[in-house]
Amino acid sequence: MVPERIGYIVWVNDLKAARNLEKYGTLHYVSRRMHYAVVYLNADRAEETAKHMRRLSYVRKIERSHRTDLKTDYGSKLPEEIEEDLTDSAALSS
Numbered sequence: 001m002v003p004e005r006i007g008y009i010v011w012v013n014d015l016k017a018a019r020n021l022e023k024y025g026t027l028h029y030v031s032r033r034m035h036y037a038v039v040y041l042n043a044d045r046a047e048e049t050a051k052h053m054r055r056l057s058y059v060r061k062i063e064r065s066h067r068t069d070l071k072t073d074y075g076s077k078l079p080e081e082i083e084e085d086l087t088d089s090a091a092l093s094s
Helices: 015-023 043-054 079-093
Strands: 005-012 026-031 036-042 059-064
Touching: 005 015, 005 043, 015 026, 015 036, 036 043, 043 059
Parallel strands: none
Antiparallel strands: 005 036, 005 059, 026 036
């Protein structure tokens, strides 16, 4: 079973040192231009791991990703409801 993961955006001063973030979780992406890294942590230990990362000298700021809070269920409407929505919007625009 796959554990629940939480994404964190870690703003760093040193990109070479940012590679050390792999110790704390899965390092997904490092932006060279904007000096940030995206790290995914296990949800059960995410807060305490983020506290440890804040203490690192090359970390400026840590932000939690809000991707898990977004609604991602796009297929909940039935085809009949979609057609009704399209005819309603077409009637309003005319």
